[in-house]
Amino acid sequence: MSTITRNELAARIAADIPEGSYVNLGIGAPTLVANYLPDDQEIILHTENGLLGMGPAPEAGRVDPDLINAGKQAVTALPGAAYFHHADSFGMMRGGHLDVCVLGAFQVSQTGDLANWSTGAPGAIPAVGGAMDLAIGAKSVYVMTDLLTKKGESKLVAACSYPLTGVGCVTRVYTDHAVFDVTPDGFAVREAFGDNTVDSLAELTGLALVDASAGSVAGSVAAVVADSVASVASPEED
Amino acid sequence: MSTITRNELAARIAADIPEGSYVNLGIGAPTLVANYLPDDQEIILHTENGLLGMGPAPEAGRVDPDLINAGKQAVTALPGAAYFHHADSFGMMRGGHLDVCVLGAFQVSQTGDLANWSTGAPGAIPAVGGAMDLAIGAKSVYVMTDLLTKKGESKLVAACSYPLTGVGCVTRVYTDHAVFDVTPDGFAVREAFGDNTVDSLAELTGLALVDASAGSVAGSVAAVVADSVASVASPEED
C-alpha cells in the first residue's frame, strides 16, 4: 500500500495543531513537525529542559551551548519565551497544561498504551529521560511513527510486548499509512492515505478497526499524496 | 521574683543568634528581636509571605503596600534580598533551611510541644496562618513569652491543654524569668534572670527542672537586669 513521507506526515500533524496551542515535540522525528507549523500563526513550543517559546535552530556560527532542546540540539528563544527549572517544567507537563505532545513509538496498543523507551533487549542500556512524563503530560498525546517495523510487523497492537512508557495515554497515532484515533472500541481510522482502506489497514495490523474516516480526508494534506517509499520511524529505535 | 522587660528579652534572644543565620521572627513580640540584632553583623531575615533579606520598617511617607511582612506591616528589602512565591517560601521553611525561628506561645510542654494558635475557646474564630509551618520549620525553634499568664499560671506545662501547633518542635523557651532548653529530661534552666533560681522557677511552673545554668549567666544581657515589671506576652493572645 502507499505511504507518505516523514516530512509529509510532519506536515499532516502540523495541520491538526490549532493556533495558540502549547506543544511539546519530543525528540527525533516529531521535531520535524515544527518545520510545518504555519508562519502566520503562533504555536508555542515547550522543551522539557526548561523553555517555553522555543524557536528554530540558530544560524551557523550562532550556536549557544546554554540554549538547547530536549534532544540536546541548539535552538533559539522567541520573543515571549520563558525559562524555568526542571521541577517547574515537569510540573507543567504532569499538571496537564500542554495541549499537544508528539512522540515516537515502538508500539501502541488499542487501549492507548505506549511503548517507546526500551526494547527490553537483554544487555541494552536503559534510558528513559522524559518519555514517561511526556506520555502522560499533555491533553492530547499524538504518536508519529511508521505503521510497520522494518520486519513488516504492525506497531499498532492488541497489547504491547515492549516495556510500557505509559498506560492508556495515547490520543491519536499518525502513521505513514493512516491516522488512527484511540477510542473505547479500539483504533478508529480517522484518515487513510493514498490507496489504504480500513480493510487493508485491518489486514496490515491484524486488528479490528473502526471506520471513522467518513468525510475526514477531504482537504487534508495527505489526500493528495501518492505512493511514497520513505519510512517514518521513531528515533528511539536508534 | 524579678522579670526582665520585653525589650530586654528581645535583646537577650538577639544575642544568641550568630552572624550568617537565616531567621524568621514570626509576628508580634518576636519581631522586636530585629531591633537588637547587631548593626555590624549580617543576619538574614525571612518573612514567609515571600522575602529573604527583609529590612526594617520604612520611613514615614515611604510605605509600599506591596512590601509587607507576615504580620502585614510595611517593611523594606535590603541589598541582597530575594522575592519568591508562597510554595517556595514554605518549602524553604518545611525543608529545614532556616536556622532560627522565634515564636510566641500560649503553652510549651516539657516535651517541646507548642500551643500558640488557638485557645480552643468556644465561639472563637480559628486562624492558623503560618504558625504550624513555622513551628516545624527551622533548625532551632525559639519561643519568646512571659513565663506566667495574667492569671499567674505557668505557660511551661507538663502537657499542653490548648490545641497544639506542633509536636516536640520547641528547642528553647525565652521567658521574662529565665531561659529554658527543652531536653529529653524536660525543661533545663539555661539562665535565670535576676533573683530567679532553679528552685523558685520549679515552684512557679510546678515542674521538675534540670539545672543547666552553671556558668551560663556570666556576661549575658540579663545578668545586669534588675526588677522589671513589664510583661512579655505572646501577641497571639490578642
Added chain:
Amino acid sequence: MIDKTVADVAAAVAGIADGATIMIGGFGRAGQPVELIDALIEQGAGDLTIVSNNAGNGDVGLAALLAKRRVRKIICSFPRQVDSWVFDGLYRAGEIELELVPQGNLAERIRAAGAGIGAFFSPTGVGTQLAEGKEHREIDGRRYVLEYPITADYALVSARQADRWGNLVYRETARNFGPVMASAASTTIVQVDEVVPLGALDPETVVTPGIFVDRIVAVGERAWLRKGAFVGGVDLEGDPIDPAKEAAR
C-alpha cells in the same frame, strides 16, 4: 496571533457560574486582585467556594464579595484579622463554611494541583486538630500527614506586568500566591498594572509563564503607585501589636 488581553474587567470575569470554585490571590491586601473581585461582584455569580489566604480586609475586595453573600465556603489559613469584620460576622452567624488550612499546606496543595501531584505527605500540622482524621505515616523517622491538591475553576490573580502571551512578573511580596494559583485553576484571569509588548519581558525573569494564563486585563497602576514608587497616607492595615493593649497588661 495569540492575544489573551481582554477589553475590561467585565470581559475578564465573564462566564463565571454560580457554584464555581475560585482562587483569589493575595496576602492581606498585597496582591489582592481588587478590581477583578469588584467585577465579579458586579457579574453576580454566587454560591461560590473561595480559596484565599485570608477572608477579606475592611469592606473592599474579598470582604465586599463576602458581604454580598456570594460565598458559600472559604478555604483559607488566616480568616481572623484586625479588619476581617465582614467574615467574622458571617462566620459567627453560621452563614459561611470555613476550611482552615495551615498556610504552607495551602500553598503546597495549590501547587500540587498545578503540578499534577496526586497527594503528598507534609510534616505541617501533624499532631494537631487540623490533621485530625487525615492519613498519617512515619517516613524515615518523621511523621507526616497526607494532603490532597486543591483545584479551582478560576483563579483571580494580580500581577505587575503581562505580555499578550500571558507571561507575568509580579512586584515584591505581592507575588505571594499568584504563581501557584495561576497554575492550579482551569481558567486563570489576571489583572495587571500594564500590558507590555511581546518580548519586553526578559525570559530569564518571567515568574509565571503564559501557559498558565487565560485572560489578562490592564487595570492601570494601583493607587499607591500612581505618584511614584512610594506614597504615604495609604491605609495599610496590619496585624500590629496594639500599644494600648500592651500597656494595659
Added chain:
Amino acid sequence: MIDKTVADVAAAVAGIADGATIMIGGFGRAGQPVELIDALIEQGAGDLTIVSNNAGNGDVGLAALLAKRRVRKIICSFPRQVDSWVFDGLYRAGEIELELVPQGNLAERIRAAGAGIGAFFSPTGVGTQLAEGKEHREIDGRRYVLEYPITADYALVSARQADRWGNLVYRETARNFGPVMASAASTTIVQVDEVVPLGALDPETVVTPGIFVDRIVAVGERAWLRKGAFVGGVDLEGDPIDPAKEAAR
C-alpha cells in the same frame, strides 16, 4: 559579613568524603559544573553516589569522574547518549550501579527533598517497569505511584552570577536542575561565571535565594561565552537524528 565565596575550586570541593552522595547539575552539557567536577577528581573522593540527569558526555566533566572509577552508583534519567561511552563501558562491565528514574520524577523527588515533603504520589511511570514494587494508589480516578525524596550531601551547580550571600541567577536552559539541587543538598557548591556586588542582582529576578547556597567560586566566563554571546565551532553534541542511519532505512 557573610561571604560565601571561596578562593578557588579546590577550596570549593574541600571536605567531600569517600562514600558521599553528590548531586551534579546540568542537562547534557548545559549547566554541567565542569570546573567543580574537575576539582572533585583532583580532590580524590571515591565510592560516590551521583545524582544527575545524564551519566556524562564525551571524556570530560562527569564522564571523566566516572572514568576514574570514583562512582559506585548513579541515579539518573538518561544515561545512554550518543557520547556516553564512558558510562556505557562501565555499565556493561557491571562496574557501576544504575537507578533509572523518569526525568520529571527525578526533578520532583529532588524538589521534595528541598521542600520537606515526605513523599508524593506521581502519575509518571504508573504501569511501567520503573514503578514495579512501588506503592500505587488511585486518587480521584487516576492511578499514582508513591515516590520518595532524593537527598544529597553535596550539590555541585553551575550558575551565571552570584552575590556574596549566594543569590543566584542562571542562563537560559542551563538553569535546568540547578535550583532544585541547590535546595536539596546539605552543602551546595556553586561555580559561577562571575561574582557581582551585593545588591547588583534584582531581588525580583533571583532564581535561587542564597539560603540554599554554601560555597561560591568564580570560574570565569565559560569558554563559549568568552568571545560574546555566541560562538561557532563549539563541539555541541546532541542526540541528533543521524542522517546516514535515516537514509539507510
